[in-house]
Amino acid sequence: MSRFAWLAICLVVLSALTVVGLVHVPDAAAQKKVLNIAAKEPDTLDPHSSTLGQSQAISRFMFRGLTRFAIKDGKVTTAEVEPDLAESWTLSPEGTIWTIKLKKGVQFHKGYGEMTAEDVKFSFERQISKAPGTRYGVNLDVIKSIEVVNPQTVQIVLKAFDPIFLLRMVGYQQGYIVSKKAMEKLGDGFKWNPVGTGPFYFDRHSPREKIVLKAFDKFVGGRPQTDEVNWFDVPEDATKLIGLEKGTFDLLYPEVVTADFADQVKKMGSIIDRRGPGGQERFYVNMTKPPFDDIRVRKAFMHAIDRKAIKETMYPGDLARLATSCVPPGYFGHVPMKFPEYNPELAKKLLAEAGHPNGFTIKNFFISKSFFYPKVLTLAQEQLKKVGINVELQIVEHATYHENIRKNLDPFVLYGGTRITDADAWLSLFFESTEIPDPATGNKGTNFAHYKGMDDLLAAGRVERDVKKRAAIYAETQKRLERDLVCLPLQDVPNQWARNPKRVSAPFSPDYGEFSLHYSYNYPEMLKVLN
Amino acid sequence: MFQYALRRLLIAVPMLLGAMTIVFVAMRILPGDPCVAMMGDQATGGALADCTRNLGLDRPLAVQYVDYLWRSVQFDFGKSFRQGYPVSDYIGRMFPHTFVLVMASAVVAALVGIPIGIISALKRRSPLIDYPLRIIALLGLSMPVFWLGILLLIVFSLHFDLFPLIGGGDLDGVIAMIGSGEVLSYPWDFLRAVGDVLHHLVLPAFALGFTLAATVSRLSRSAMLEVISQDYIRTARAKGQRERLVVYKHALRNMMVPLLTIIGIFVAIALTGTVLTETVFTRPGLGKMLVDAIGARDYPLAQGAITVFTMIIIVVNLVVDLLYAVVDPRITFR
Numbered sequence: 001m002s003r004f005a006w007l008a009i010c011l012v013v014l015s016a017l018t019v020v021g022l023v024h025v026p027d028a029a030a031q032k033k034v035l036n037i038a039a040k041e042p043d044t045l046d047p048h049s050s051t052l053g054q055s056q057a058i059s060r061f062m063f064r065g066l067t068r069f070a071i072k073d074g075k076v077t078t079a080e081v082e083p084d085l086a087e088s089w090t091l092s093p094e095g096t097i098w099t100i101k102l103k104k105g106v107q108f109h110k111g112y113g114e115m116t117a118e119d120v121k122f123s124f125e126r127q128i129s130k131a132p133g134t135r136y137g138v139n140l141d142v143i144k145s146i147e148v149v150n151p152q153t154v155q156i157v158l159k160a161f162d163p164i165f166l167l168r169m170v171g172y173q174q175g176y177i178v179s180k181k182a183m184e185k186l187g188d189g190f191k192w193n194p195v196g197t198g199p200f201y202f203d204r205h206s207p208r209e210k211i212v213l214k215a216f217d218k219f220v221g222g223r224p225q226t227d228e229v230n231w232f233d234v235p236e237d238a239t240k241l242i243g244l245e246k247g248t249f250d251l252l253y254p255e256v257v258t259a260d261f262a263d264q265v266k267k268m269g270s271i272i273d274r275r276g277p278g279g280q281e282r283f284y285v286n287m288t289k290p291p292f293d294d295i296r297v298r299k300a301f302m303h304a305i306d307r308k309a310i311k312e313t314m315y316p317g318d319l320a321r322l323a324t325s326c327v328p329p330g331y332f333g334h335v336p337m338k339f340p341e342y343n344p345e346l347a348k349k350l351l352a353e354a355g356h357p358n359g360f361t362i363k364n365f366f367i368s369k370s371f372f373y374p375k376v377l378t379l380a381q382e383q384l385k386k387v388g389i390n391v392e393l394q395i396v397e398h399a400t401y402h403e404n405i406r407k408n409l410d411p412f413v414l415y416g417g418t419r420i421t422d423a424d425a426w427l428s429l430f431f432e433s434t435e436i437p438d439p440a441t442g443n444k445g446t447n448f449a450h451y452k453g454m455d456d457l458l459a460a461g462r463v464e465r466d467v468k469k470r471a472a473i474y475a476e477t478q479k480r481l482e483r484d485l486v487c488l489p490l491q492d493v494p495n496q497w498a499r500n501p502k503r504v505s506a507p508f509s510p511d512y513g514e515f516s517l518h519y520s521y522n523y524p525e526m527l528k529v530l531n
Numbered sequence: 532m533f534q535y536a537l538r539r540l541l542i543a544v545p546m547l548l549g550a551m552t553i554v555f556v557a558m559r560i561l562p563g564d565p566c567v568a569m570m571g572d573q574a575t576g577g578a579l580a581d582c583t584r585n586l587g588l589d590r591p592l593a594v595q596y597v598d599y600l601w602r603s604v605q606f607d608f609g610k611s612f613r614q615g616y617p618v619s620d621y622i623g624r625m626f627p628h629t630f631v632l633v634m635a636s637a638v639v640a641a642l643v644g645i646p647i648g649i650i651s652a653l654k655r656r657s658p659l660i661d662y663p664l665r666i667i668a669l670l671g672l673s674m675p676v677f678w679l680g681i682l683l684l685i686v687f688s689l690h691f692d693l694f695p696l697i698g699g700g701d702l703d704g705v706i707a708m709i710g711s712g713e714v715l716s717y718p719w720d721f722l723r724a725v726g727d728v729l730h731h732l733v734l735p736a737f738a739l740g741f742t743l744a745a746t747v748s749r750l751s752r753s754a755m756l757e758v759i760s761q762d763y764i765r766t767a768r769a770k771g772q773r774e775r776l777v778v779y780k781h782a783l784r785n786m787m788v789p790l791l792t793i794i795g796i797f798v799a800i801a802l803t804g805t806v807l808t809e810t811v812f813t814r815p816g817l818g819k820m821l822v823d824a825i826g827a828r829d830y831p832l833a834q835g836a837i838t839v840f841t842m843i844i845i846v847v848n849l850v851v852d853l854l855y856a857v858v859d860p861r862i863t864f865r
Contacts (some may be wrong), residue, residue, distance in 0.1 A: 029724065042570070043614055043827075044613070044614060046613065051570050053567065064798045096762075130577075132579075132581075132585040133585065133615075135570060135578060137578075138577065138578060154567040158808050190614055191614070191615045192614075192615070206703065206815070207614075207616070207621060207624055207815060208625065208814075208815035208816070208819065209698055209699065210698075232698075232813070233813065233815075234813050235810055235813070235819075236811060236813070238681055238812060239681075239684065239697065239811065239812075239813055242684055242685060242688065242689050242696060243696050243697065245689060246688065246689050246692070246696055248695075248696045248697065258702060340785070369768035396562065396563075397561075397562065397563050397826070398563075398826075399562070399563025399564060399565075399567050399568035399827075399828055400563040402563075402564075402567040402568070403562065403563060403564050403567050404562075406567075434850060439687060442580070444567075444579050514823070519700070
């Protein structure tokens with residue numbers, strides 16, 4: 001037989017096998033309610049260990065906390081909480097001892113038994129003791145000790161009164177309860193064999209392909225309607241969109257929602273679920289670095305930035321909201337602030353008054369090449385140029401950017417992110433003097449403005465038990481920021497997922513019907529697969 | 532031949548050591564701290580210090596380097612900083628996906644590129660044949676694989692629904708069935724799994740293979756042009772042999788040596804091409820894994836992947852060198 005005949009035979013066999021692969025074999029899987037999600041692959045399934053959005057989003061499917069964000073008037077709010085795994089709680093008169101009674105009969109996945117006070121103690125203590133890999137221990141530093149009173153009761157003693165303690169207990173980041181038995185048995189393996197009390201349990205992980213979750217029959221809130229969740233690793237938004245149109249995916253967790261992305265979603269009959277408060281994109285101006293140590297230069301900087309133009313270019317229409325405060329809406333203590341209006345002429349005048357009639361040049365300004373950073377900074381660069389402030393950009397890897405801004409290499413810093421939804425948590429990180437980054441001492445904090453003007457108010461807010469008085473304290477912090485001009489918020493960008501409404505229904509309004517943090521759906525068990 | 536192969540393998544050791552040293556140093560020179568990359572905007576001073584200690588990055592560089600080399604000798608590349616999986620296991624799971632993609636795209640590149648190159652060389656004085664073929668080759672060179680990939684997905688996956696959008700098929704299942712001997716017990720299941728893998732492979736292999744075919748066709752065209760200008764071809768034609776015989780019997784055989792060289796280069800190009808192909812088609816594989824590892828400053832994963840890539844290229848080039856003697860008996864090894 002000639003070589004060509006062999007080649008032909010090989011091709012025929014390969015084609016035949018491919019056709020075999022094309023043949024659809026109906027099986028029980030077709031009857032199941034399967035939710036297909038396109039997102040990036042999480043870096044771990046240990047809920048206390050990852051800061052990535054996709055990891056936190058999938059954690060909510062498998063884990064729960066003692067409290068949860070309250071559902072009020074058909075909406076989920078982030079400012080109030082209600083019991084979840086906890087049944088009730090009491091606070092001692094001096095405000096430092098929380099006695100928490102747990103719900104009975106809450107089961108862990110995979111036969112790890114009933115959740116007890118031991119699991120609660122373990123979940124928090126592993127983070128407080130900074131077990132390798134854990135990230136959120138800092139949010140539990142207020143805890144002095146944890147005592148197991150009985151299997152259904154745990155007592156948490158605080159170092160001092162903490163007004164946001166119940167918010168810290170929410171099923172989010174540090175608040176998730178993990179199985180002590182599973183963690184002790186699996187050790188490092190827990191990362192990819194997680195055991196929680198959430199509506200779905202982990203079934204399997206095919207690296208770089210997908211994670212499969214299955215409905216948990218013994219979920220405390222009742223078995224979810226969805227039988228299986230396939231979490232596909234799809235890094236490209238273009239592929240995600242094709243998959244949504246084709247029906248391969250029901251829900252998309254996009255990298256960036258642009259106007260084009262939103263249009264395409266709309267055209268194919270799908271919808272975007274918008275969730276506040278999302279992330280805020282903002283500038284911090286280092287008030288100790290010349291020439292920004294002069295308030296006139298900071299004011300000129302703010303007059304030079306056309307926030308509306310940046311917002312409309314980046315997120316036209318309702319893709320984002322123009323930011324109204326240095327504390328985002330949805331956070332306790334938020335009040336609207338006033339910022340210098342866009343006025344390049346006034347900016348030039350202020351610069352001249354400050355001794356910079358011809359403006360100035362900022363050399364080697366570092367900016368991340370990822371996410372929104374390069375686009376926003378390029379727009380700002382053009383606007384600043386009009387008043388004589390020339391910014392010479394150095395585009396670097398995201399990790400390098402984070403490193404450089406902690407070395408104070410940029411005189412103003414573009415930043416994003418989400419925190420526990422209370423002004424104290426937010427302001428402490430970005431404006432408390434202990435968070436000023438300093439390469440000499442190794443402090444890698446995030447007070448990029450080098451601000452020292454609200455330590456007294458933050459301290460007062462932490463001991464105040466009257467809600468109204470606390471709100472007044474944080475209103476005052478925002479007034480000081482207005483006065484000192486160290487922060488210029490640009491836009492509040494909601495968490496946005498695309499959903500095929502013909503395949504999946506969600507109980508809350510797509511338009512800010514839920515507030516959430518890094519994840520988008522507070523209650524994934526309420527998502528219903530329609531066919 | 533055995534001695535030659537042994538000598539080449541011994542030479543490969545310092546090459547591999549050099550590559551491993553370069554990647555170790557390069558990862559450390561690259562700005563960006565792995566802990567900062569992992570924690571992003573949640574990084575606080577204390578947390579960063581803890582993370583650095585937990586990952587062993589607080590040890591002197593020399594200690595880290597020796598540790599890395601010693602572990603690598605035992606095929607232990609450590610654990611991924613990010614995901615915690617042992618790197619060797621991770622690479623072991625990704626490698627088959629990349630391997631089948633490279634092999635399949637090699638088939639496409641050879642089936643498309645070599646005939647185009649040969650016909651283009653033989654019909655170089657016929658603009659109606661040569662020019663369109665060269666335009667096809669130019670198209671392949673000009674079309675980035677991510678663009679062609681998206682186009683193929685829109686047409687053949689979305690509109691005609693002929694091929695799956697994502698994934699690599701049940702390759703793990705195929706390997707498991709071969710390993711456990713279930714192939715013989717469940718031959719139809721096995722064939723269906725193989726079919727599924729091939730079904731998932733068609734579009735990515737075509738996208739990568741077509742862009743590589745352009746390079747292959749240009750290289751085979753110039754190889755064929757060189758061969759057909761040799762004296763023995765003129766002699767064969769002068770003897771009155773038919774053109775088909777001249778090409779298949781004399782020219783093609785002598786073209787094999789430069790073609791083998793092309794295959795050596797091809798593997799290196801194909802491996803780099805898998806990065807984008809695996810990303811666009813959302814296939815698991817080494818290429819995408821490597822880029823993600825570098826971006827995340829996941830030192831063990833990046834070091835392990837580059838070491839494996841280097842080993843593949845060394846082995847392929849050794850095999851190619853050994854094959855020279857098979858296709859051309861005039862070549863001997865010293």
